[in-house]
Amino acid sequence: MGFTRTLVLNIDRDDDIGFKADVESPVTGRDACLDAAIRLALADPEDSDLNAIFQAVSTYDKLIADGEEAEIAVIGGNHFRFIEGDRKIAKLLDEVIHTTGCNQCILVTDGGEDEYILPIIQNKINISSIQRVVVSQMPNLEGTYYILKKLFSDPKISKTVLVLPGLTLLLYAISYAVNRPEIATMVIAGCVGGYLLYKGFSLDEVVRSEVVDLRSTLYRGRFSFVTYIGGIIFAIIGVMEGTSALTNYWDGSGIFPMAIIFLWGAVAWFTLAAITTSLGSIIDSFLYEHESLSRAVIYSYFISAIGVLAFGGMSYTLSNLSLDQFPITQDLGITYIIQGAIGGLICAFVGIILQHFISIWAQDKGEAISFQ
Structure with a gap:
């Protein structure tokens, strides 16, 4: 042994x-x-x-x-x-x-x-x-109250347990305050669903990391800080446009059409926000980190391809749902999805070709620097 x-x-x-x-x-x-x-x-x-x-x-x-x-x-x-x-x-x-x-x-x-x-x-x-290790507690009402009080005062627990009910009550109050009680359930369902997905996919860690990266780019004087701010602004505009499309075209027919209408109205701005953010990464990579330049370029082209494909697919889907006052007919929806597929493939192809040539350029640049 x-x-x-x-x-x-x-x-x-x-x-x-x-x-x-x-x-x-x-x-x-x-x-x-x-x-x-x-x-x-x-x-x-x-x-x-x-x-x-x-x-x-x-x-x-x-x-x-x-x-x-x-x-x-x-x-x-x-x-x-x-x-x-x-x-x-x-x-x-x-x-x-x-x-x-x-x-x-x-x-x-x-x-x-x-x-x-x-x-x-x-x-x-x-x-x-x-x-x-499980800590024993007194099994009486006073002990239970004390435990609950300590749990709710713990920031790690209170953020999860208290935020969701508090957000729900606040949204109900706002909905009734603006005399639109009929949208209270819709708004709360969307916000609660978004919060659950946010926590379920651990997006809080992603957001925290992005905030740290944003602070780092500011301290180091990188150009991407400006494009990050621009991307955030475009994303906010996207949310506003998606909400506007939802107000204009949704007829209460279901959750799926509601989500598609919102994304249809916002996808162009969300894509623009992602491309703007990647533009800063491209410039910083060109100036400071040549080896990561090809990844930054292919990311922007792939984001463009996804945006074009998504817009075409959602336009075609919504054109077949017979929504009131929706501006895209079924024939036009077929045209959009074909154009989206072709445009997405072209964007992806161009991005792959550029990534290949940029990778060769960055490798030659690195070898030239090492020789010096």
């Missing part, structure tokens, strides 16, 4: 030990982990990560008492950006494994967000056991 050395590992994905207790990760060794737990307890005695760290220490002590070779470590991620935090956890876990020489792991977690990083840990080391 080969040599076995066990790592008792606690992952603090939102880095409470760093954010609240100012403890730098990774924390290795029994004494250091106890010190981190005490500092976190002084900073926030009610944090569940505190119990998980003490459970890790207890598990470590049992392994040592049984004569096993073991090490203990606590690793924190990022309190605000989970994508960067997960990358940090993967990097620090490599360091801990290399330093301690462990070849299997007992993961101690308080559940919830920490268990999202299981695939990262399994990719680095064999997990032989998982211990989930």
